[in-house]
Amino acid sequence: MSRVIWRYQLSKQEQQLWEREELRGWREAMQGFVEDEAREQGCSKYAIYTRDNALIIKNAVIDDSKENENN
Numbered sequence: 001m002s003r004v005i006w007r008y009q010l011s012k013q014e015q016q017l018w019e020r021e022e023l024r025g026w027r028e029a030m031q032g033f034v035e036d037e038a039r040e041q042g043c044s045k046y047a048i049y050t051r052d053n054a055l056i057i058k059n060a061v062i063d064d065s066k067e068n069e070n071n
Contacts, residue, residue, distance in 0.1 A: 003045075004041075004043045004044070005043060005044075006034065006047070008047070009048075009049045014030065018050075034046050034048055035061055039061050044061055045058065045060050046058070
């Protein structure tokens with residue numbers, strides 16, 4: 001994997017959903033989606049930003065092949 005960081009900016013609707021505390025499961029799913037996109041693009045990390053470019057989360061991409069070896 002390259003050392004590039006996959007940068008994702010939430011849409012207006014996504015940000016409204018992200019801010020709702022009761023939608024924690026949706027946040028986790030969104031984070032998984034962004035991580036999958038980063039992995040497909042060959043990135044080693046991903047970052048999610050708000051509409052006004054505030055960093056929400058930054059994390060490393062988990063390599064699927066290593067994850068599958070553990071199962």
